[in-house]
Amino acid sequence: MTGRFARERVRHELVRREVRVLRTELVAPGMRRVTLSSDELTGFASPGPADHVKLAFPDGSGGAGAIVTRDYTPLAFRAGADGADPELDVDFYLHGDEAGGAAGSGGPAARWAASAAPGDAITVMGPRGSALPPADIDELILVADESALPSAVRWLGALETIAPAAPVLGLFSVDDPATADYLRAFEAEGRELRWFSGEDRDERVGAALREARIDAGTFCFLAGEASALVPLRRFLRRELGLPKEQVDVHGYWKRGISGHDHHAPVDPSDAD
Ligand SMILES: Cc1cc2nc3c(=O)[nH]c(=O)nc-3n(C[C@H](O)[C@H](O)[C@H](O)COP(=O)(O)OP(=O)(O)OC[C@H]3O[C@@H](n4cnc5c(N)ncnc54)[C@H](O)[C@@H]3O)c2cc1C
16 A cells, blocks of 8 residues: 555455344434344444445336345444344435435435335345545545435544544535534534535535645545536546545436446546
8 A cells, every 4th residue: 555545445255134124213304314223234344434335125116026226325333232133324315306306206225215114124235345544634525415424424433533633624515405414413623514505506515625725634535426526526636636545536326327336437537
């Protein structure tokens, strides 16, 4: 490993776990926490802040046994105490469909989460690999939409161990301004958590990023709608010339695409 923000990668044995919904809770507008539980979660490990699991859902097309898989962030894992089964929290954004349909109407995963009830079965696969956080961060910049708020929480948690006093700039693009409730518990001195809503919110996030103080010790994590991230990534990598280890960008979904493959380069003109 070389470079200031080089990260250790850990491979995990790929495990498939059959789990059940234990409880659900609306933790912010459109954000539903689903707590999964099973003795099959014993040994679950997710040491990387941007880890993901694959969840398998009924595809809703009516085909018997047809399933689709989608990627989600393992938000919090609790090993079972006193013989209780371990628990895993996953926060789902209940996005609507492209035509502005109701919350949770937008895809098999969002639909499943909108109606998930205790006892419902689901399959959890992975995580298959984890990128551990860098050992040293002077300042953290987080850019996220609703889908990446859980990974933003994981980054804030990782920072507690690496550099608890490090300043944080969070730029969050959300449909409903009240989604800011999601990170209320993480507000602290030295952390500037800014929320952007409305039609031009992605442009305003871009403008705020351009105004940010970014130096050699600033680590940037950006995740959300893939197309919206292209100009931000170009600014950081091409205009500022930041090395790729300093700028971690992930397209978590893509407008108009069902089951977007997050391994595709965020910027089609630059696969680096
Ligand atoms: C590594 C990783 C971690 C992720 N973690 C989380 C997480 O913790 N919580 C979470 O909510 N999501 C997370 N996502 C995003 C989630 O996987 C996608 O939003 C996924 O497309 C949802 O599947 P679906 O079946 O509901 O919709 P799909 O069938 O994939 O898409 C149906 C339609 O909805 C649109 N759409 C998809 N997602 C959104 C969205 N977020 N907002 C608005 N429209 C959308 C699509 O463009 C498409 O038109 C993560 C993605 C990745 C790659």
